[in-house]
Amino acid sequence: MSxxxxxxxxxxxxxxLVPTPLxxxxxxxxxxxxxxxxxxxxxxxxxxxxxxENAKSARAFLKRVGEVCPLHTPIQAQQLQELxxxxxxxxxxxxxxxxxxxxxxxxxxxxxxxEAGMPAIADPGASVVRAAHALGIPVVxxxxxxxxxxxxxxxxxxxxxxxxxxxVPSEVSERGQRLKALEALALKTGQTQIFIETPYRNEALxxxxxxxxxxxxxxxxxxGLSLPSAQHHSADxxxxxxxxxxxxxxxxxxFAIGP
Amino acid sequence: MSxxxxxxxxxxxxxxLVPTPLxxxxxxxxxxxxxxxxxxxxxxxxxxxxxxENAKSARAFLKRVGEVCPLHTPIQAQQLQELxxxxxxxxxxxxxxxxxxxxxxxxxxxxxxxEAGMPAIADPGASVVRAAHALGIPVVxxxxxxxxxxxxxxxxxxxxxxxxxxxVPSEVSERGQRLKALEALALKTGQTQIFIETPYRNEALxxxxxxxxxxxxxxxxxxGLSLPSAQHHSADxxxxxxxxxxxxxxxxxxFAIGP
Numbered sequence: 268m269s270x271x272x273x274x275x276x277x278x279x280x281x282x283x284l285v286p287t288p289l290x291x292x293x294x295x296x297x298x299x300x301x302x303x304x305x306x307x308x309x310x311x312x313x314x315x316x317x318x319x320e321n322a323k324s325a326r327a328f329l330k331r332v333g334e335v336c337p338l339h340t341p342i343q344a345q346q347l348q349e350l351x352x353x354x355x356x357x358x359x360x361x362x363x364x365x366x367x368x369x370x371x372x373x374x375x376x377x378x379x380x381x382e383a384g385m386p387a388i389a390d391p392g393a394s395v396v397r398a399a400h401a402l403g404i405p406v407v408x409x410x411x412x413x414x415x416x417x418x419x420x421x422x423x424x425x426x427x428x429x430x431x432x433x434x435v436p437s438e439v440s441e442r443g444q445r446l447k448a449l450e451a452l453a454l455k456t457g458q459t460q461i462f463i464e465t466p467y468r469n470e471a472l473x474x475x476x477x478x479x480x481x482x483x484x485x486x487x488x489x490x491g492l493s494l495p496s497a498q499h500h501s502a503d504x505x506x507x508x509x510x511x512x513x514x515x516x517x518x519x520x521x522f523a524i525g526p
Numbered sequence: 527m528s529x530x531x532x533x534x535x536x537x538x539x540x541x542x543l544v545p546t547p548l549x550x551x552x553x554x555x556x557x558x559x560x561x562x563x564x565x566x567x568x569x570x571x572x573x574x575x576x577x578x579e580n581a582k583s584a585r586a587f588l589k590r591v592g593e594v595c596p597l598h599t600p601i602q603a604q605q606l607q608e609l610x611x612x613x614x615x616x617x618x619x620x621x622x623x624x625x626x627x628x629x630x631x632x633x634x635x636x637x638x639x640x641e642a643g644m645p646a647i648a649d650p651g652a653s654v655v656r657a658a659h660a661l662g663i664p665v666v667x668x669x670x671x672x673x674x675x676x677x678x679x680x681x682x683x684x685x686x687x688x689x690x691x692x693x694v695p696s697e698v699s700e701r702g703q704r705l706k707a708l709e710a711l712a713l714k715t716g717q718t719q720i721f722i723e724t725p726y727r728n729e730a731l732x733x734x735x736x737x738x739x740x741x742x743x744x745x746x747x748x749x750g751l752s753l754p755s756a757q758h759h760s761a762d763x764x765x766x767x768x769x770x771x772x773x774x775x776x777x778x779x780x781f782a783i784g785p
Contacts, residue, residue: 284680297565298564300563300564301565302563303563304559304560305557305560306556306560306561359684359686360684360716360785386679387678387682387685388675388679390685393681393683393684396680396681396682396760397683398682399682400758400759400760400761405757405758406680406682406758406760407680407756407758408676408679408758410670410671410676411669412669413675416644416647416675417669418667419646419647420543420645420651421543421655421665421666421667422652422655423646423652423655423656423658423659424652424656425618425619425652426646426647426648426649426651426652427618427652427692428690428691428692429689429690430688430689430717431687432687433686457619458689497666498664499659499664499666500659501656501659501665502659526619
């Protein structure tokens with residue numbers, strides 16, 4: 268980023284980071300104002316240019332926004348740019364997203380949307396935020412649900428020092444080694460280690476955790492954060508071994524370990 | 527936690543984790559529904575037994591709740607238990623909070639409140655959540671603002687792997703060493719490292735960051751997340767050295783570094 272770029276775009280628009288409910292559009296019986304603050308909804312209703320993961324779910328979200336606060340621009344007239352598949356293949360960090368922000372450079376306010384929760388956290392979008400900074404476009408994050416943090420707060424594990432490490436390996440022995448390394452780190456530093464898995468492997472991950480971790484290590488599993496039936500189970504491994512909570516194989520779960 | 531304890535409390539109440547706005551009660555001109563989802567506000571309005579950091583600010587919060595949704599119990603009749611000073615002295619992890627949850631064991635729904643943002647994240651409260659799990663009391667985290675995550679999303683840094691490490695040392699040479707160690711970790715693993723400082727040392731921390739970090743390392747500073755005037759600056763250290771953004775010495779800031 269050069270000084271020239273920074274000084275040439277003083278009249279740029281804004282990039283709003285717009286969180287969405289964790290229900291993936293499933294629980295459309297509840298008004299969006301139940302799960303998002305009004306400031307987030309009214310700001311979303313005022314926008315008409317978006318970068319999103321998927322245009323179809325972006326439209327479904329905007330429909331729900333419009334039920335609470337009239338949209339300034341009808342959905343059909345909204346400009347929805349999908350993040351290219353390249354972002355998912357190469358990883359978000361390598362992608363140059365500046366071209367997607369052309370409307371903001373012309374002074375328009377834009378929104379960044381992910382499929383569920385906060386864009387750029389455990390989801391694509393950081394490349395777009397980085398591009399905004401490079402172009403001198405102000406970035407404004409709006410308040411909404413973040414599944415990892417709901418899980419952390421509900422875990423009873425250390426919330427003064429914590430790490431989210433993404434997915435753990437799916438291969439059994441690699442997974443065991445990785446989990447033991449995360450446990451060693453958590454016990455040595457006191458830092459809670461948070462990780463996720465694709466839902467159909469939740470049970471296999473839990474099996475490995477119960478096999479490889481020490482009896483006194485604390486494990487928290489938050490299941491179905493998207494649903495009213497969400498559950499949070501937190502206990503030491505010895506207790507988990509005695510008293511198994513059922514893990515739904517279709518529902519996303521967040522795992523956390525610590526001393 | 528023994529099996530006996532778990533099985534004896536099947537009729538226990540619930541512990542709701544209730545987030546509060548980040549404005550510390552400053553921006554009371556805005557209705558609470560602007561900054562919190564209605565589900566959070568209506569649940570808070572239904573509760574009458576609390577564990578909080580400070581009873582006075584808990585009452586101020588409940589007053590704002592009542593302006594959006596009538597309180598089931600008048601503020602004067604609400605039961606507010608403050609977390610003992612022990613929690614702050616000894617640290618949240620050592621504190622046995624089970625006695626505070628007696629009302630939940632009798633079947634009452636209780637709320638846990640922190641001064642700003644989400645309880646148990648970068649704030650006390652984990653001990654109370656852990657006690658709830660030990661007593662078999664279901665834990666339900668509600669949605670609200672979390673300053674660390676607003677800062678992370680707005681940083682453009684890696685949101686697929688990140689760590690919050692709390693406060694950095696205030697002594698200059700220790701601080702420099704700690705920041706270099708965090709930079710080395712971030713560059714090696716790609717994991718964003720997030721940290722905070724008491725506001726009056728923000729400028730000193732920024733000075734050290736600009737001195738000790740490598741020119742290509744990316745630094746993000748989010749200032750005044752509690753205020754409408756919040757700002758997020760993110761650039762590599764070389765750019766920061768050329769173009770200094772002003773840091774307010776009274777306003778909390780969140781710092782993050784990464785590749």
